[in-house]
Amino acid sequence: MRWSAISDVFERIAQWSDKHSPQTLFARALIIIVVPMLLLQALSAWWFYSQRGDNVTNRLAILLVRDLRLLISLRSDFPDDEHRNWILRRSAQDLLLFVSFRKGIVRPFKEPEYFDIVAREVQGALNADLKRPFFLDNNIGGGQLLIEIQLSDGDVMEVLVPHVRLTFGSSFAYVVAQLGLALVLFGLAIWFMRRELVPIEHLGVAADALGKGRDVPDFAFSGGTREVRNAATAFHTMRIRLRRSIQQRTEMLAGVSHDLRTPLTRMKLSLALLPDSPETKELADDVADMQRMIEGYLAFARGEGDEEPVMTDLSEILEDVAAGVRRDNAGLDLGWKGDMAVELRPIAMKRCLTNIVSNALRYANHVKVEAVRGRTSIEVTVDDNGPGIPPERYEDVFRPFYRLDESRNADTGGVGLGLSIARDVARSHGGDVTLAASPFGGLRVIVRIPL
Ligand SMILES: Nc1ncnc2c1ncn2[C@@H]1O[C@H](COP(=O)(O)OP(=O)(O)OP(=O)(O)O)[C@@H](O)[C@H]1O
Ligand SMILES: [Mg+2]
Incomplete structure (x- = not known):
């Protein structure tokens, strides 16, 4: 019951698409290949960005917060100016974090209305791992993120984090590569498909010609799939048999008609020699009828001939x-x-x-x-x-x-x-x-x- 319902649905979809999709086998076959391919591409891109993408960003944010924690500990362990400058230099050089300190308290953090995924991950990591008041601004431009962190000694640590530290690769390059690859594959698919469909096209033309009683073009069916080759061979045999049977029918008709003519002529002669009577008159009419029929047959058979x-x-x-x-x-x-x-x-x-x-x-x-x-x-x-x-x-x-x-x-x-x-x-x-x-x-x- 359930299966029949499902196959019913599929049947309906097939009927609907029959009406609304292109009529050539070539176009349809392309759609059958290309649509799943595009769907697969889109799905995998979506999966990659939403699942793996989130994951990677999350890891990068956690690493960032660990670096920040290290900087904070270094700063509290070595508070003198010389070390402080060293810390600032090293973090800029090695960690790509541009740090500065100021006196005061951090601005209260307000959840912005629009947040990109990177900032959200960083915010989450800061919340989870830092346990200090912080301020986050992802809207300062220059491909950077600003983080302010409250330190225990009344200082505020300001960190500029370039986006490079928080994102992986360029999605643009990924999309271009995907599209390029799709185009190349699409081109190949078109080429192969054309090759496969040529014999079917030829078969169609030949069958059409045969149906109209025209000369059937000889087509090579060495290439193509086994199904198409089989159909072509079957068609070939059918064509020969059909031609033979038509020929046989016409020849037989002509032969019979022709052979009947001679006895009929003889009968007519004999009738002419008989004395006139109503019976002979009737017989003569019938013989004349038969002769007309046979002439008709012969004319037909001759005309159809070759x-x-x-x-x-x-x-x-x-x-x-x-x-x-x-x-x-x-x-x-x-x-x-x-x-x-x-x-x-x-x-x-x-x-x-x-x-x-x-x-x-x-x-x-x-x-x-x-x-x-x-x-x-x-x-x-x-x-x-x-x-x-x-x-x-x-x-x-x-x-x-x-x-x-x-x-x-x-x-x-x-x-x-x-x-x-x-x-x-x-x-x-x-x-x-x-x-x-x-x-x-x-x-x-x-x-x-x-x-
Ligand atoms: N235009 C027409 N109007 C009325 N009846 C017709 C017409 N054409 C054909 N018929 C009828 O159909 C029958 C069959 O026609 P058909 O042409 O096959 O034979 P036919 O004209 O009698 O003989 P033949 O054409 O072999 O000399 C005719 O006998 C006639 O009764
Ligand atoms: Mg007639």
Whole structure:
């Protein structure tokens, strides 16, 4: 129970960061490395300063107070002027403490509002170890601390303590060193990360190309991690198998269709020799139907064959299609927006669009074809004002040989392969053909071709 709650929280965090963090693997991997690194740096710096830093300052303050005690004892043991001067000289030289004496009493010590950590430690040490009235001022400038101590003979000992005696090193240098080191490591991380990610990028490009039925660039996958190499090898195998199966399918289709043509022709000849009767007429119609279907298959198989994708101006294909199907009595509007250059197999794509537009012209008298370039794809929309297709039939009409109008008469068309072929072509380009209701009352067919 508890574990599932925890993993739930993590899952939520992951989802949140999925939405709000950069989308490239490179940037994310960097964040995954850099954020913990920075946190670690900050934490260790904080720990160093707050724990060890305090400790060291505390020790230095205690040492200072011991020195002061030594000076006080020396002064009370050797009160004469000669010794006093000697003490002052030596303490300045050897202890870095600048001592002077005056008559009087020390100023009352008042806790200042702002106290730095050094002064606080010194104050603590003086309190604990000296047992004499003292005055402390950390605000005199010059990188010094002023301590006044009441001596027993009515003298006051004034000591100027340079900060060097009380602090360790410069924190600035520490920070600069840390930052410099972090930058160097960061640079190295970027470099190595790039190297690791190049094969993944190549794999992505290749998979994208394969999905769009384009030429798959050969990429070297000698470098990279084992996982990436495995994925690349798997992809490679998949690509070969896919290509082989497509080829096999097309070849088989072409072979079967071709071989069926010969007996069909023979049947037609035999039928022609038979005397006319309603039965032979029916048989002849069926044979003609079969022949049309087989021609359709063959045309499809041939078109798909070995055509390679090339950079093509889709508007030219659209013009071609329109010129091919336009009839005098029907209106066909053609328009496009944006750059129509896209990599595709022109003959196949022309077949796809011709099938769709000729369908529309067959069922309607007004047809509008419009191509729009989007961010990731070009969409060709074919609208007509014909009878349309009921939405529950949208998927059926893509099935081979499926026709809404069951009578295969010559007026209303062919064998029912047009839309299947159109969709097949679009999908082999990584796109699709979908149906919707047209604002003109008829059918809207949308062909999406990825860029
Ligand atoms: N624009 C359209 N308006 C109304 N119905 C349509 C339209 N386009 C297609 N259909 C219906 O979908 C069915 C399947 O179309 P498809 O293009 O696959 O075959 P087809 O046109 O009958 O024959 P083929 O295109 O192979 O000569 C058609 O028989 C028709 O009933
Ligand atoms: Mg058709």
